[in-house]
Amino acid sequence: MAMGFEPPVLLATVSLLSALQMGLLARRVGLSRMIHKVLPPAVSGPPEFERTFRAHENCVECFPVFLVVLWTCGLFFNEPTAAAGGVCYVIARQIYFNGYVRSVKKRLPGFYLSLAVFLSLTALALIGVLREITHKYFHIHV
Amino acid sequence: MAMGFEPPVLLATVSLLSALQMGLLARRVGLSRMIHKVLPPAVSGPPEFERTFRAHENCVECFPVFLVVLWTCGLFFNEPTAAAGGVCYVIARQIYFNGYVRSVKKRLPGFYLSLAVFLSLTALALIGVLREITHKYFHIHV
Amino acid sequence: MAMGFEPPVLLATVSLLSALQMGLLARRVGLSRMIHKVLPPAVSGPPEFERTFRAHENCVECFPVFLVVLWTCGLFFNEPTAAAGGVCYVIARQIYFNGYVRSVKKRLPGFYLSLAVFLSLTALALIGVLREITHKYFHIHV
Numbered sequence: 344m345a346m347g348f349e350p351p352v353l354l355a356t357v358s359l360l361s362a363l364q365m366g367l368l369a370r371r372v373g374l375s376r377m378i379h380k381v382l383p384p385a386v387s388g389p390p391e392f393e394r395t396f397r398a399h400e401n402c403v404e405c406f407p408v409f410l411v412v413l414w415t416c417g418l419f420f421n422e423p424t425a426a427a428g429g430v431c432y433v434i435a436r437q438i439y440f441n442g443y444v445r446s447v448k449k450r451l452p453g454f455y456l457s458l459a460v461f462l463s464l465t466a467l468a469l470i471g472v473l474r475e476i477t478h479k480y481f482h483i484h485v
Numbered sequence: 486m487a488m489g490f491e492p493p494v495l496l497a498t499v500s501l502l503s504a505l506q507m508g509l510l511a512r513r514v515g516l517s518r519m520i521h522k523v524l525p526p527a528v529s530g531p532p533e534f535e536r537t538f539r540a541h542e543n544c545v546e547c548f549p550v551f552l553v554v555l556w557t558c559g560l561f562f563n564e565p566t567a568a569a570g571g572v573c574y575v576i577a578r579q580i581y582f583n584g585y586v587r588s589v590k591k592r593l594p595g596f597y598l599s600l601a602v603f604l605s606l607t608a609l610a611l612i613g614v615l616r617e618i619t620h621k622y623f624h625i626h627v
Numbered sequence: 628m629a630m631g632f633e634p635p636v637l638l639a640t641v642s643l644l645s646a647l648q649m650g651l652l653a654r655r656v657g658l659s660r661m662i663h664k665v666l667p668p669a670v671s672g673p674p675e676f677e678r679t680f681r682a683h684e685n686c687v688e689c690f691p692v693f694l695v696v697l698w699t700c701g702l703f704f705n706e707p708t709a710a711a712g713g714v715c716y717v718i719a720r721q722i723y724f725n726g727y728v729r730s731v732k733k734r735l736p737g738f739y740l741s742l743a744v745f746l747s748l749t750a751l752a753l754i755g756v757l758r759e760i761t762h763k764y765f766h767i768h769v
Contacts (some may be wrong), residue, residue, distance in 0.1 A: 348634070419639060
């Protein structure tokens with residue numbers, strides 16, 4: 344790993360895709376505010392609004408963590424694998440959000456799916472990063 | 486796009502500028518807590534405190550999304566254009582925050598301005614990323 | 628600074644470490660929900676739950692800001708210095724979180740420690756970035 348570095352376009356594309364998703368989810372919170380007449384800065388209201396609001400907050404909390412595991416996995420393990428995992432994550436988050444809007448319990452399938460993607464990407468990123476460290480600093484090539 | 490990659494200093498500088506802004510906005514929430522005597526972990530209090538708190542939360546939600554569109558636009562479309570857009574975003578967020586602290590309605594100019602910057606950076610980033618993908622994976626040079 | 632760019636593995640490792648920490652802190656909020664029987668989407672409950680929730684929220688707010696100063700410091704000032712600062716930040720955040728869960732006042736040592744790390748990394752990042760800009764755009768080598 345070195346020289347002739349090109350910015351990884353697949354990771355960038357998946358990051359952009361998930362950023363667009365974050366924008367669309369934020370818009371759905373805005374629409375939910377209108378439907379349920381919850382004016383900002385209030386964040387409490389009818390149960391459906393509160394579920395929509397929390398579903399978005401949860402995605403906001405996870406987004407930077409997702410970006411870190413996506414990019415470390417992509418740069419140090421394998422870019423297409425990380426990008427494919429990233430697409431799965433975006434789908435899992437959409438299932439999570441849509442489920443949570445409907446009921447508290449229906450958030451669970453999407454939640455477990457995104458957790459599985461997280462753990463997989465993290466494991467692969469750890470492998471890649473540790474391999475690079477042993478190679479670069481201890482001159483052991485695994 | 487390849488070889489001789491240097492870390493993009495303009496993107497880094499704008500990212501650092503916006504990170505500093507996030508720090509200063511967080512500090513203003515802390516000052517507002519003192520003025521209005523809202524002790525942590527409480528997040529409800531007088532309307533001005535609640536608007537300040539929500540203004541900051543909204544900036545927190547947008548920050549990672551902004552970083553993604555800034556960097557993808559800068560790496561795959563054009564660095565100075567992305568950096569200029571980033572500076573506009575930082576200004577727009579300041580207008581948004583200062584407006585929101587004064588009244589719910591006064592958040593709107595800054596909100597629409599930052600939305601315009603978001604959409605512009607995202608459109609340019611998409612152009613850059615798609616051009617790179619068609620070139621790299623389909624050997625079509627647009 | 629140029630050519631033969633390798634993805635900075637120390638920065639990636641520290642980012643991954645702090646991402647793992649964010650995951651573990653999120654899990655502690657989930658456990659606190661169970662212990663105090665606060666079902667989602669509710670975010671208010673017994674004081675200990677509210678402190679745990681706010682401690683996590685504060686870490687969420689700081690995480691992307693931390694990543695920006697870590698990477699700009701590491702790319703433009705010095706990678707091992709930034710990585711060492713990053714490890715200190717992760718420890719400071721753990722002290723902050725554990726302290727905040729116990730009492731509002733006990734969040735302060737960890738808070739001041741992470742603030743000190745933030746300010747140090749930001750100052751070094753600014754030095755690195757300004758040196759690179761004066762070199763690249765004004766041909767002044769400091």
